[in-house]
Amino acid sequence: MNRVAIILTALGAMGMGEPGAHPAPQHEEPAAIETTAQGVALGAIGRRIAAASPGDVVEIGEGVYRERIRIDRPVTLIARGRVVIDGGGSGDIVEIAAPDVTVRGFIIRNTGADLDGENAAIRALAPRATIENNVLDDVLFGVDLRQSPDSRVAGNRIGGKRLDVARRGDGLRLWRSDRAVVEDNVIHDGRDAILWYSKDVVVRRNVGRNCRYGLHLMFSDGVAITDNEFTDNSVGVYLMYSAGVEVAGNRLIRNRGPSGYGLGLKETDRFAVRDNLIVGNRAGIYVDGSPFTPDRPGEFTGNTLAHNDVGVVFLPSARGNVFTANNFIDNVEQVSVAGRGALDANRFWDGEVGNFWSDYTGYDQNGDGVGDFVHESYTLFENLLDREPALRLFLFSPAQQAVEFVGRAIPAVRPEPKFCDEVPLMRPQPLPACAVVEGGGGGLGLTGAALLAAGAGVIACAAPRRSRPGRILKGATP
């Protein structure tokens, strides 16, 4: 694959750097001090590591340490109390160069901001690293696993630099790190959390906020993405050129950046998207060329898509997707095809199972929970919108109804149905377990009462007085 080769070369050039390429520390300590093999001066933590044997547990006491750390032997490094490692605003901070290293409980902050140098808080270059319960703050790259398979990144809090998004680094990056487990992390204000060429990775119970891509897969097969929450990113989860991906039980909310997808799929294969809550995104799900090969249909089941500008956007190339038992609730446009095209090659029902559509207008006379009429979507206005996006400006205006009325009344201009669901559900499926509805309903009733009281007050002021014609104008009295 040509694309792979190009990206590989590009990344190689960007500095899949040798460990020796570190900048020298700024504060040289006095002479006759222990150094690493590369001749870099050792700080307090570095000396403890240099003194340790493989398998040792090295406990670090409270304090603020201003040093760069290279862990070159399989040790467990544990912070006792509040241990801060400060990078002083330049370069990387912790580098794991030996297998089976654990780094637990540190506060690591203030890396450099050099994107070319990919300044990282923790970089692992060896297999089976364990990076747990650290707080990384003001870092360009957070955790960077390079060829570090079977690693575990868990319970960390990773906060990026408050920079323009183009100048940020990735909060989390996995490069050729198969079977890694990424769980219970919070990543915020970074660029992406991204997996490159990493197979069978598990990503669960993480939170991503205010990033560019909450989670981004590139050429990573067999990844399980479950029970995560991606809120207020540009894009929640974007799967590209990957296969065998499971996306289940995630909350993808208010991802409204320039592309603004809750979940995007580009040339992805053998995927299952189940029981996710996808709310308030610009586009709930964006399907581009997926599934890529006709091996297996793309499976979308039990998801709730609500209050998105568009529930599901298909590029015309998308074919072979099956949607069953999803809730399409109150999306401004439930399903759209970008550009011209129909959705013939995708299905919104399978056998006896359809989806719930909040705009379904039919009824269920025999009471079997399935609407008696096919749910077809053909509104002239949406058809216009798919071709002329600029006309979205006229959404919600009476002119929209006028156009739709014309579309219904005059068969000659009625568009082909965009899609149909032959067995639409009458009631929504139970919301996925990840849907915890936020409170705050009481205010609406009070507001209503206040408005009613205000209206009634005006009337009460005006109405009950007897009219006194002589009092029309005070000044008129002589």
Next chain:
Amino acid sequence: MKAAAYPVPALRAPSAVSNTLTIAGRELRDAVRSRWFVLYTLAFAALGLGVSFVSAAGSGGTGLSGFGRTTAGLINLTLLFVPLMALTAGAGSIASDRERGMLAYVFAQPTSPVETLLGKYLGLGAALAACLALGLGACAGALAARGLRTDPSSILWLAGLSVLLAMGMLSVGLLISALARRTSVAVGTAIFVWLALVFVSDLALMAGAVALRLRIEDLFAIALLNPLQVFKMWSLHAADASLDVLGPAGLYASEEFGARLHPIFGASLAAWIVAPLTLAALALSRRSPL
């Protein structure tokens, strides 16, 4: 009845403010007692309740909230109904006074045409505001009863902005009324203007945008001229903080102007309130009240 309840005959010169308020009070009382007010209030509340119930039923009582078809439905209803209400109320006002000879009587009093106009404007405006508050209050109550968790501030914004829209349309109505000789002509013209603002201008702009391949900047700028579009965009902006739901033109507006959209929309609606009212005042001052 207490003696103090009677106004002390003023030996001082009548003030413009008190004249205006007196006329406003009279206008409000007349409006509240009139059939149009009752009819409009009931119709608006009933339609609003209908929209609320249908949308809340559509979401299946899942309790999920957000900007969606419910808010959109209420905005849509307001766009259709409020201009019709305000335009016809305004158009009927001065013209019918003139027809009944009331205008000549009022002008015979020591009051200026401007005071009369402002008084009528404020009185009718208060009546319309009461009508809208009742209608939207009922909708909010209905939505709350259906378990919808919409943010109450969006309903408050909608109420406030619909009052602003009503004031703008009332201003246009009064201008029509000041120019027309007869009530029937005034009301007919008002309905024509309503049709033009609600349907014709948008449809023409849609056609123009496609046929002339208008740039989105221009499309947005032209849309700012229509008070209904401004009301709609302002409601969305207030509810959602971003206009990107309105596609490329909305995204352009949000990115280009951001928080400055509030004063921009405000200026447009203010112009629709002030300009027709000024013209109406000029027309009334120049023409014979007969």
